[in-house]
Amino acid sequence: MNTKDEMYKKLVILGGGESGVGAALLGKKNGYEVFLSDGGALKPKYRQELIDNGIDFEEGQHTAEKILSATEVMKSPGIPEKNEMVKQIRKQGIPVISEIEFAYRFKGNSKIVAITGSNGKSTTTALIYHICETAGLDCALVGNIGYSFAKQVAEDPKAIYVAEISSFQLDDIKEFRPDISVLLNITEDHLDRYDYKFENYVRSKFRIIENQTMNDYFIYCQDDEVIMKHLALLTIHTNPLPFSMKQEVKKGGYIKGDQMMLRIQEERVSMSIYDFALKGKHNNYNTMAAGIAAATLGIRKEKIREAVKNFHSLEHRMEFVAMVRGVEFINDSKATNVNSTWYALESMSKPTVLILGGTDKGNDYSLIEDLVKEKVKAIVCMGVDNKKIIDAFKDIVPVIVEADTAKKAVNAAFKIAVKDDVVLLSPACASFDLFKNYEDRGTQFKDAVKEL
Structure with missing residues (x-):
């Protein structure tokens, strides 16, 4: 030994x-x-x-x-x-x-595709995994998304691990090195864990590439100012593959008009965004990132197209629950920060009753003020302490009510809503004041909707 x-x-x-x-x-x-x-x-x-x-x-x-x-x-x-x-x-x-460091130590020759970002990482991770599965690859979905990376390595090793990685997991890496890393976006989140310094959180996210070499790939959003600003300060030792909706890129991916173009090595993939299973501008970014990762793994374009067309979105992430007397209910319980709620509101096209609240992580609600003004007719606060939310929106939303259970929140929202409205659970907060976790919150919300 x-x-x-x-x-x-x-x-x-x-x-x-x-x-x-x-x-x-x-x-x-x-x-x-x-x-x-x-x-x-x-x-x-x-x-x-x-x-x-x-x-x-x-x-x-x-x-x-x-x-x-x-x-x-x-x-x-x-x-x-x-x-x-x-x-x-x-x-x-x-x-x-961290667990990802420990699992990495025993992964053997397997490849790792690691996805991080403040928003959209679960969706993007699930989509990459879905493309790999569609292509018949020997792969597993691990990490922050619910199944332990270490346990997978111990019990059922695979050739490819598609891993959702949080900043907390990256904080304690030493040698962890993904073959393909994906950085979707960086917005203010979890600042309570980073001494309320945004730059600490940014540095943490960028640790995903710190051990990468010229044999590896770094997929990132070129339209994200925070990423680009930090990238300018670094010398990177990996192959950059940016994606953008604002300009064409030589290598990586971009959307021009309604066409997504991916350019990786010899492979060229083009596809209409109207064929994407995931709708909304933020999901166009997620789909591009997933498509680039798949092409980098050598997956054929027919398989990428097929998988992107028939993907189903995740539970608790913009999940359609039911239509009750013309009112649509959407469960976005996984929106645990203000930016996630911004994305949810951005994709709303009907008058919205918004259910907000929970454990505040240093939230700045001014980020969603304009969207709330434009789209939200009422707010239901679902938390133990709702003062910050009420103070933020009392002058711009005519109706604000409080509820301390999912059932009360759903009933209050249903009373306010009329036909052709949406009731959107997109809390912008962690769930630990009233629920075990965001899944528990989403499930209780769905159960309450079914009882209407």
């Missing part, structure tokens, strides 16, 4: 969610001594997996002596740096890595 192996033998995992348990299984499989510690209660299915695999764990506490004896700590992306246990680990100089 070489010294590197010895160095990395005692793995402590902080956080027993999807990524934590996945890393525990991968660690156990590769001969690590694994201890998992969660400050809260574990979900029954995760607890059972740890027991079934003989993995040592604790819940409801963090035992300092056990944790600080680690040679390496894998920290769940949800745990902030200001957590007391994390501070102690840092003080002791114990290396801290």
Whole structure:
């Protein structure tokens, strides 16, 4: 056994969610001594997996002596740096890595397509995966989108991993290097985790390319000012493939009129945007990014066209729920920041009753002020503390009501709405004040709509 192996033998995992348990299984499989510690209660299915695999764990506490004896700590992306246990680990100089870093270590010769951005990453990740599947490639959908990357590597390795990556996961990488990285956009989000400094968050997103080489590709939006400004400060060691709706690019992708053009190596793909399954300007960007990634993987243009035409959008992301007495209900619970809500409102063509609110992450509501003025007839605030939203919109929206459950919010919105209106759940906030997560919020919203 070489010294590197010895160095990395005692793995402590902080956080027993999807990524934590996945890393525990991968660690156990590769001969690590694994201890998992969660400050809260574990979900029954995760607890059972740890027991079934003989993995040592604790819940409801963090035992300092056990944790600080680690040679390496894998920290769940949800745990902030200001957590007391994390501070102690840092003080002791114990290396801290993220789950994607750990999974990367054991991926073998597999390729990674990694997607990040403030908005649209789940949709783009799912679309790239759908194109790969349509082309018959041996691939898996992993990362932030719901299935642990580490667990996939441990239990069912694939030739290609299509991974949605958050800034939190990128914060703790060392060697993680995607073959193809995609950066969709950067807008203010999660500033509470970055000392309220936007530039810290921007730097974090750009870590997706820090280990890339000239054998790799970097797909990015040339129309995003924040990306272009930061890119101008960097020397990059990867192959740039920009995409744009404002100008033609030599390599990458662009939309001119109603035609999407992709130019990658010898492959040329053209397609009418009216054939895209995903509608709206923001989804044109997502579709271009996915198309470039697919072409870079060598997928034939017929397969790209076919997949882009028949893709179904994700649950909780601009999801049509029902039409009740002429009122359309849309579940966009995954909109956990103001920019996501901006995109949702931008695609609305009917008078809208907007359900907003939850745990505020340092939101600047002035970003959606113009769209709210133009499209929103009423706001239903669904949160514990709605003062900031009420203050932001009380002078421009005639009707603002408050609700503390999804059912009350849906009933209030339905009372206000008339035939040919839309009730849009697009909260612009995290969900943790009233719900377990954004999925729980979206599901409760859908259940309440079905009861109308």
